Amino acid sequence: MxxxxxxxxxxxxxxxxxxxxxxxxxxxxxxxxxxxxxxxxxxxxxxxxxxxxxxxxxDALIHRGTKPIVSVLTGGAAYINVIDRIHLNPEWLTITAAWGIAIAAALVAWYAFTWLMPxxxxxxxxxxxxxxxxxxxxxxxxxxxxxxxxxxxxxxxxxxxxxxxxxxxxxxxxxx
Known part of the structure; x- marks a missing residue:
């Protein structure tokens, strides 16, 4: 092959x-x-x-390359979708909390990518x-x-x- x-x-x-x-x-x-x-x-x-x-x-290079891209895109999409729904003071806490949620989504995507792959x-x-x-x-x-x-x-x-x-x-x- x-x-x-x-x-x-x-x-x-x-x-x-x-x-x-x-x-x-x-x-x-x-x-x-x-x-x-x-x-x-x-x-x-x-x-x-x-x-x-x-x-x-x-173990394929394409798998190892695609997996982080999917994770980062998932995290980025999560950030975009939650940033306007969190309202903390000062504003940097809002940004930090939104990134915390984004990182959680990225981690889920990281492990789900391999788990869901046939x-x-x-x-x-x-x-x-x-x-x-x-x-x-x-x-x-x-x-x-x-x-x-x-x-x-x-x-x-x-x-x-x-x-x-x-x-x-x-x-x-x-x-x-």
Missing amino acids: PNYDAHVLSGIVSYPIAVAVAGYLSTIGAPFKLTTIALVIGYALYVLGADLPDMDHP KHRGIVHSLLFAFIYGALAFLLVDYGLGMSTGEGLYVGFAAFSGYTLHLLLDREISLI
């Missing part, structure tokens, strides 16, 4: 194939919009997707998750970044393709 370097480097070097496929599909009616920014974001999510299925393995080569190694990753990429671009739907569709396609590349390299493709 390929390792981290093989998955990531495969993503780095094979991206022009994904661009060519998307370009061809757009000539026969696919509503992709291949702008420079969509191509760059698509490249990043394609390469990330080329190793992302291994996030279900606790077994290695389980459902995360599936075309269903490739589709979910592509859909999340589309939503990020179309709604989160406010780019056009065509750009979002292309980035979603690129993310899905990178994730699927990993499955192909592992020679283990399942629907679910």
Whole structure:
């Protein structure tokens, strides 16, 4: 089975194939919009997707990298959601209390990330998750970044393709 370097480097070097496929599909009616920014974001999510299925393995670099990002984002979101609900004097106590709650949420996310992750080569190694990753990429671009739907569709396609590349390299493709 390929390792981290093989998955990531495969993503780095094979991206022009994904661009060519998307370009061809757009000539026969696919509503992709291949702008420079969509191509760059698509490249990043394609390469990330080329190793992302291994996030279900606790010793994998992608798992160890994703886990703190999820924890920090969870803590940050908790802070944003509680800061206006706490009213202590002086104000620094409010900020400190809100960060205390945020840290608790981050710790829960830290341990829940591994606990909730299915077994290695389980459902995360599936075309269903490739589709979910592509859909999340589309939503990020179309709604989160406010780019056009065509750009979002292309980035979603690129993310899905990178994730699927990993499955192909592992020679283990399942629907679910």
